[in-house]
Structures are given as structure tokens and as C-alpha cells.
Amino acid sequence: MKRRALLASTLAAPALLRRAEAQGGRTLTIGIGGAFSSMDPHYHDLSPNHAVTQHIFEPLITTDADGNPIPCLATGWQSLEPTLWEIKLRPNVTWHDGTPFTADDVVFTLQRAPAVPNSPASMGQYIRPIARTEVMDPLTLRIHTETPVPLIPRLLSSFVIVSRKNGEGMETRDYNSGKAAVGTGPYRFVSYTPGDRAVFEASPTYWGGVEPWSRVVYRMIPNDSARVAALRAGDVDAIDNVPTRDVAAMRQVPGITVQTKVGQRLIYLYLDVGRERSPFVTDLRGNPIPNPMRDVRVRRAMTHSINREGIARQLMEGFSKPTGQLMPEGGMGFDPTIPVPAFDPALARRLLTEAGVGEGFAITLHGPNDRYVNDAEIAQALAQMWTRVGIRTTVNAMPSSVFFPRTPRDENSIALTGWSSNTAEPNTTLINLVATPMPERGWGTTRRASHYSNPETDAILERAFATIDPGQRAELYKEATRIGIMRDVASIPLHHQVNVWATRSHVTYAPRIWENTRAMEFKPV
Numbered sequence: 001m002k003r004r005a006l007l008a009s010t011l012a013a014p015a016l017l018r019r020a021e022a023q024g025g026r027t028l029t030i031g032i033g034g035a036f037s038s039m040d041p042h043y044h045d046l047s048p049n050h051a052v053t054q055h056i057f058e059p060l061i062t063t064d065a066d067g068n069p070i071p072c073l074a075t076g077w078q079s080l081e082p083t084l085w086e087i088k089l090r091p092n093v094t095w096h097d098g099t100p101f102t103a104d105d106v107v108f109t110l111q112r113a114p115a116v117p118n119s120p121a122s123m124g125q126y127i128r129p130i131a132r133t134e135v136m137d138p139l140t141l142r143i144h145t146e147t148p149v150p151l152i153p154r155l156l157s158s159f160v161i162v163s164r165k166n167g168e169g170m171e172t173r174d175y176n177s178g179k180a181a182v183g184t185g186p187y188r189f190v191s192y193t194p195g196d197r198a199v200f201e202a203s204p205t206y207w208g209g210v211e212p213w214s215r216v217v218y219r220m221i222p223n224d225s226a227r228v229a230a231l232r233a234g235d236v237d238a239i240d241n242v243p244t245r246d247v248a249a250m251r252q253v254p255g256i257t258v259q260t261k262v263g264q265r266l267i268y269l270y271l272d273v274g275r276e277r278s279p280f281v282t283d284l285r286g287n288p289i290p291n292p293m294r295d296v297r298v299r300r301a302m303t304h305s306i307n308r309e310g311i312a313r314q315l316m317e318g319f320s321k322p323t324g325q326l327m328p329e330g331g332m333g334f335d336p337t338i339p340v341p342a343f344d345p346a347l348a349r350r351l352l353t354e355a356g357v358g359e360g361f362a363i364t365l366h367g368p369n370d371r372y373v374n375d376a377e378i379a380q381a382l383a384q385m386w387t388r389v390g391i392r393t394t395v396n397a398m399p400s401s402v403f404f405p406r407t408p409r410d411e412n413s414i415a416l417t418g419w420s421s422n423t424a425e426p427n428t429t430l431i432n433l434v435a436t437p438m439p440e441r442g443w444g445t446t447r448r449a450s451h452y453s454n455p456e457t458d459a460i461l462e463r464a465f466a467t468i469d470p471g472q473r474a475e476l477y478k479e480a481t482r483i484g485i486m487r488d489v490a491s492i493p494l495h496h497q498v499n500v501w502a503t504r505s506h507v508t509y510a511p512r513i514w515e516n517t518r519a520m521e522f523k524p525v
Helices: 002-008 012-022 047-053 103-115 152-156 172-177 224-233 244-250 296-304 308-315 345-354 375-388 400-409 427-433 455-465 470-487
Strands: 027-032 061-063 069-071 074-081 084-089 130-137 140-145 187-193 197-202 215-220 256-271 320-322 361-368 391-398 414-419 491-504 507-509 522-524
Touching: 027 047, 027 224, 069 074, 074 152, 084 103, 103 130, 103 140, 224 244, 224 491, 244 256, 244 491, 256 296, 256 375, 256 427, 256 507, 296 345, 296 491, 308 320, 308 375, 308 491, 361 375, 361 400, 375 391, 375 414, 391 400, 400 414, 414 427, 427 455, 427 470, 455 470, 491 507
Parallel strands: 027 215, 361 391, 361 414
Antiparallel strands: 061 069, 074 084, 084 140, 130 140, 187 197, 197 215, 256 414, 256 491, 320 491, 507 522
């Protein structure tokens, strides 16, 4: 982002330091809607966790407001050969304890990040393409891959670097306590209270210049009404995930500003399309039956039962973009030939009859009730739509701290959830929604357990991930989407969220395509 580039210049740092000193004691308090679960940046590949830990830790490569890669702990990168990348690291960077940052810390991170015990969602998919690393000198690293991986810069922007000195032998609990939470980032760890808040203080030695906030209080307020009330009362300076029903009223409140930006967050349903018996599927009398979702006609019936435009209009107040694919319009891999699936209950009933389940069946829809905008309400709306065509649906919406650990255990038959690719390309989305499960490669991980497998789409993805030309790679992404999502309905896309923030008048915010809310995007007025 432009502001980070400005901070990186040596000329800007003294001016920022003087400003921070003049504003000494300025605190920023942010109310966050998404529940974050750890200060270990590699414990859970979850957007709220990334947002909170990026105050302390940094990636080699970051992104600007539109998702384009720009330097961070790495100042440059180049492909020397199709399977060899050279990364130049930023000089004169120190960890918060004064230890110099070197290539050895990167090597340690690449070893640690995919192997954190008890991780609900591993960072391995970003690191497994790296076959080995070679340290040329303290500030030069070479990355070897088995096949061409043109997305190496994007993958390196998807996880942060931790210190070998402070991280070796440490566990997730040591990051949560602050013992291992020693980074290179703009803020230092002060405290972390699970389920409540994290507190940071500005690092006076930050290589990019001192931040304007001397203290940041990052509060978890998952209840929508409580979050809005906190902003209106002045208990917090800014909130994210503004409830769509409150946007119009908030815009009329003196001293409060609302900002929006279409994001990459896809809200979708993953279905158990593979198992012969699925745990929450029965006939209408409650007796277990063979899994009807193995039949693509049933999956098509389910997608045509959904009134996406109605959800966007009535539940999301216009702050969503209905979709039948993985990327938003303008995103790499977006295919204008893929329509939003038509809302057609009559067609849905015919498809169910053709599939031999015209008498209907019963199912439980699981999902979080505090993670995505209107998530529980969307689940209830889907249940009503499916019930009308003969799929009697019960909703079990729960806190995200309970929901997300269920998914690796493969306990759901169908679930409402979300995904936003950290690379700004649909590679990780396709890996998690369409690829055959291959845990050793980080493909088709069980956190999005549909059990879908198709050698045809796998072969397309293999080619895409090895294709250097971005235009050709985008066409392969589209082909995989047309087969896996449009034809086979391996998952059911619903909409892309429009991200909404609100701030009080003494604070400004620069929205990004990502929904991650961080203190670094806020400025005092």
C-alpha cells in the first residue's frame, strides 16, 4: 500500500517520529466483529487471526489496498530459473528484542508454520510448494521448487515471519502469553485476553517509522448490536463488519463516517458430495438414508432453490454481490460467462424428483453465528428456501470458536462458511473447494470437507499452478471453476461481501480489498 511505501523511506521516518512524539499517549480502540483465537500467527489460517497478529509480525511480501504485492521484509524477488527464486531481505531490521532479522529466521518460519500442533487450519498450503531453501548470506535467500511455481511472491505474502531465537521450542501458548510474541512489526505485544482483546504499543524501533498510535486496543465484540453501541457511545474509535441493517442509520449520525469496499470474501456452502452416508442426512421420519447429495441433480436443486438476489436485498441491504463463482468481478479468474444461478423452485423440485428423492429428505445446516455478516440469518433463510422445495432443513448456528474446530473432524453434512484467498488469485480457493484431498500437498484440506474429487479438475489445477503467464493462468482458473463449481456443484457460492467499516470523526480509515482490519490503516484527523 502507498502508505507503507512512504513509511519505508528513510526520509519519512524522522517526520513520523516527531508527529508520534507530539501526539504522545494517543490510543486507538477498534471493535472487531470476527473472533480471533490466538496470538500464534501460524496456529489458524483465519482472517481475524491474521489481522491481529500482523500488528506484531510481518510477511516477506505484503500487498497494497488492491491486493498487489509490494515489499515488506523482502525488498526484492526474482525468478532466476523456472524452479528457482531469489529473495533479497531488508537490511537493518531488528526484532523487538533488538536481535537482527536474517534469512535464518525465514528458514525457521518455513519449518514451523506448516507444523503447528492442533492447528484447526494449517498454513501448509502456502509453504508446501517450496522444496528447499538455500541461505546465500544473511540477507539473501534462494527458494527451490520441484516444478515452476509462478505464485511464489503471492504465497510469501500469505504468512508472517517469526524469530528463531524467540520461537524455537515455543508452543502456541507461549505466543498467547507474549513470551514468544516478539516480531519486527509496527507494534509490540502488551497483553492478550482470549475471547476479549489484544493490546499493543507502538514499537519505537520499527524500520518503517513509528506509528501515530502509541497504544492500540483491539477488542473482540462479535455481537453486532453491542459493537454498534460501543461506537456510538465512544467506547471504541472504529468498528468493522457494520451490520447491514444499521448502515443507513449510521450514516445519519453526526460524527460517524461509514466506508465500504467490495472484498474478496466469498460466502458459500460446502456439501458432503462424496460419502455414501452423511451424518446429518435422514428421511423425513428421521431414519438414516444414503447421501442424496452425491447426485449432482440434488446439488443443482439446492442451488436453484436459493434466492440470492433476495438475500442481497433483504438480509444484506444491498451490501453483497450475488455470485455463481469464486472470484468477484474484476478479480483474477472471474468468468463473465458464468451466470448467477437462477432462483427456480419449480426446477429444483423436478431435479429432486429425477434424482429419486422427490418425497424429500431432512438435513442439518451448520455454520457460525459470529463470523460473517448476517451469517446466522443467512442460514435461516436458506433453511426456509430448501424446506419449501422438500429438503426439510434444521439450522445449527454456533460461535465460530466452536464451529471451526468441527470442520477438520468432518462432522458436517453441509455448512455455511466463507473464504478469501490471501494471494488475490483463486488458487487457494480452488485448492480448498475443488481439488481432490491430498493433505501431503495441502490440497482439499478437511476444513472444507466436501469429499469432491475429479481428476479432470486436478489436472487443470496442476497446469494452472505451473503456468507463468498470468493470462493463461487465469483461463485455467476459469476452466476449473466451470467444471468444479458450475457443472459439478462441488460447492455452492452465494455472494461476495461488501466490507463495511465505521469510524468516529477523529479517525480516518483507508479501506482495502481484504477484510482484515488493522490499526495500520487508521490515521488520526
